[in-house]
Amino acid sequence: MQLRDGLVVIELNPVFAPETVKQFKRLAGERFYDGLSFYRVIDGFVAQGGDGSDLGELSNVPLIDAEFEINWDEEFEYIRVQSPDMFAAETGFTDGFAVARDPSTDKAWLAHCPGIVAMARNDDADSSRTDFYIVIGQAPRHLDRNMNVFGRVVYGMDVVQRIQRGPALDNGIIDDDMASTRISKLRLAADIPEDELLKAYVLDTSSKGFKKQLKKRRNRTQKFFKNKPAKVLDVCQVPIAGRITK
Amino acid sequence: MQLRDGLVVIELNPVFAPETVKQFKRLAGERFYDGLSFYRVIDGFVAQGGDGSDLGELSNVPLIDAEFEINWDEEFEYIRVQSPDMFAAETGFTDGFAVARDPSTDKAWLAHCPGIVAMARNDDADSSRTDFYIVIGQAPRHLDRNMNVFGRVVYGMDVVQRIQRGPALDNGIIDDDMASTRISKLRLAADIPEDELLKAYVLDTSSKGFKKQLKKRRNRTQKFFKNKPAKVLDVCQVPIAGRITK
Numbered sequence: 001m002q003l004r005d006g007l008v009v010i011e012l013n014p015v016f017a018p019e020t021v022k023q024f025k026r027l028a029g030e031r032f033y034d035g036l037s038f039y040r041v042i043d044g045f046v047a048q049g050g051d052g053s054d055l056g057e058l059s060n061v062p063l064i065d066a067e068f069e070i071n072w073d074e075e076f077e078y079i080r081v082q083s084p085d086m087f088a089a090e091t092g093f094t095d096g097f098a099v100a101r102d103p104s105t106d107k108a109w110l111a112h113c114p115g116i117v118a119m120a121r122n123d124d125a126d127s128s129r130t131d132f133y134i135v136i137g138q139a140p141r142h143l144d145r146n147m148n149v150f151g152r153v154v155y156g157m158d159v160v161q162r163i164q165r166g167p168a169l170d171n172g173i174i175d176d177d178m179a180s181t182r183i184s185k186l187r188l189a190a191d192i193p194e195d196e197l198l199k200a201y202v203l204d205t206s207s208k209g210f211k212k213q214l215k216k217r218r219n220r221t222q223k224f225f226k227n228k229p230a231k232v233l234d235v236c237q238v239p240i241a242g243r244i245t246k
Numbered sequence: 247m248q249l250r251d252g253l254v255v256i257e258l259n260p261v262f263a264p265e266t267v268k269q270f271k272r273l274a275g276e277r278f279y280d281g282l283s284f285y286r287v288i289d290g291f292v293a294q295g296g297d298g299s300d301l302g303e304l305s306n307v308p309l310i311d312a313e314f315e316i317n318w319d320e321e322f323e324y325i326r327v328q329s330p331d332m333f334a335a336e337t338g339f340t341d342g343f344a345v346a347r348d349p350s351t352d353k354a355w356l357a358h359c360p361g362i363v364a365m366a367r368n369d370d371a372d373s374s375r376t377d378f379y380i381v382i383g384q385a386p387r388h389l390d391r392n393m394n395v396f397g398r399v400v401y402g403m404d405v406v407q408r409i410q411r412g413p414a415l416d417n418g419i420i421d422d423d424m425a426s427t428r429i430s431k432l433r434l435a436a437d438i439p440e441d442e443l444l445k446a447y448v449l450d451t452s453s454k455g456f457k458k459q460l461k462k463r464r465n466r467t468q469k470f471f472k473n474k475p476a477k478v479l480d481v482c483q484v485p486i487a488g489r490i491t492k
Contacts, residue, residue: 043403043404043407044360044361044403044485045485066472068472068473069473082332085332086328086331086332086476086478086480087475087476087478088476113384114290114383114384115290123468123469123470125472136407137360137483138359138360138384138385138480138482138483139384139480139483140483141475141480141483142463142466142471142475143475144473144475145472145473146470146471146472146473146475157289157290158289158411161289161382161407161408162407162408165404168485168487169487169489217388220388222369223369224369224392225388225392226312226314226371226391226392227314227315227390227391227392229333229387229388229389229390229392230332230333230334232332232333234332234384234385234387236384237383237384237385237386237387239290239291239414241414241415243415
């Protein structure tokens with residue numbers, strides 16, 4: 001996704017949100033998002049973009065059913081981070097994505113950490129359509145299991161943080177369309193010519209190195225820490241580095 | 247604090263960090279920070295600014311002793327948010343600031359939420375001096391009770407989010423001084439001429455309205471929520487609105 005201030009690279013997650021990813025890919029393939037704006041942007045919360053016409057009520061794009069959680073599959077790559085977490089029985093990482101789990105129901109869902117990408121909707125659970133948001137502030141975990149989370153920013157969160165904010169008192173709505181940050185273009189990697197394609201490197205959350213890193217973050221032994229922190233980890237405060245090369 | 251992209255207003259907290267506030271005010275009064283840069287900026291973590299000469303080892307500015315926590319005073323305005331919190335026995339708000347408490351020791355400290363301002367230091371607890379950081383990402387609560395937290399951004403976090411980031415792999419250090427975001431000027435309200443003075447409105451966290459808001463956030467009854475969130479609140483995810491007028 002190209003914004004005025006730079007490139008934002010999003011990794012999609014068809015395992016947790018197959019129909020949402022399918023629709024998003026179709027829309028991106030049709031260049032639906034090109035030229036549209038982030039029209040609802042609340043600092044410390046979310047940047048929401050798309051056509052903005054009240055979530056596309058006048059649109060002929062089909063609605064997407066709720067994809068709030070999935071059944072846990074023992075085959076998933078998984079590393080546990082915290083149990084219990086404040087908002088869920090358990091959190092961890094699956095293929096680079098922060099997830100939460102409820103072992104009692106065997107359900108799992110993508111956690112609303114900074115950088116996650118999800119579909120906006122109305123009150124109806126099955127009313128996601130075209131408009132999406134990126135979390136730009138402290139994890140709004142109360143939205144977990146209530147939204148179709150379908151991706152995460154793996155590169156360019158600094159660019160996302162430059163998206164023009166709207167007035168907090170007005171629910172972040174930017175009335176002046178000229179003031180809002182526009183999506184110059186949004187392309188699928190599959191549609192980019194080979195010679196323009198960038199390589200994205202993401203952290204392997206199933207690696208031994210990552211396991212060690214989690215352990216180190218949970219148990220801070222450095223002499224810098226005069227008061228040893230509680231031996232807990234917020235799954236949304238674990239940096240999941242990504243980088244891009246030609 | 248004036249940055250290229252706009253104004254940032256910081257509220258100091260002399261109750262929790264009296265010596266730090268005293269030194270910061272003296273330095274600001276001497277225009278120490280004017281022209282200095284945010285030289286260590288890690289997206290999702292902190293923007294650190296100041297002279298950058300290894301935290302002023304060559305400086306003749308005195309060091310500040312640790313002001314990591316204070317004894318709780320029953321006279322404080324206080325509203326509880328969460329007990330237990332993942333990182334502390336209890337969290338709440340005191341005069342607009344997110345605080346954490348340990349009732350067993352009667353200690354309290356300012357929580358590392360987005361927007362808090364704290365002094366950087368070396369391994370020595372008493373080595374704060376001039377350079378400060380602003381939290382710009384998911385609350386790094388492991389730093390609680392380890393830093394001299396002395397203020398919070400009450401206006402202009404969107405401007406703070408535009409501060410130029412450094413490379414994550416290089417601990418956020420921006421080598422090219424020309425690339426970094428500079429502090430145009432940093433002034434104390436007391437030093438600003440009456441006719442240029444702005445009025446800052448901050449949320450009254452001791453008000454009935456705020457109490458109601460907390461209750462509403464803890465217990466989400468709106469039909470939007472198909473899966474009712476856990477009835478918990480992250481003290482760092484409560485919006486503490488501020489605004490500025492002439």
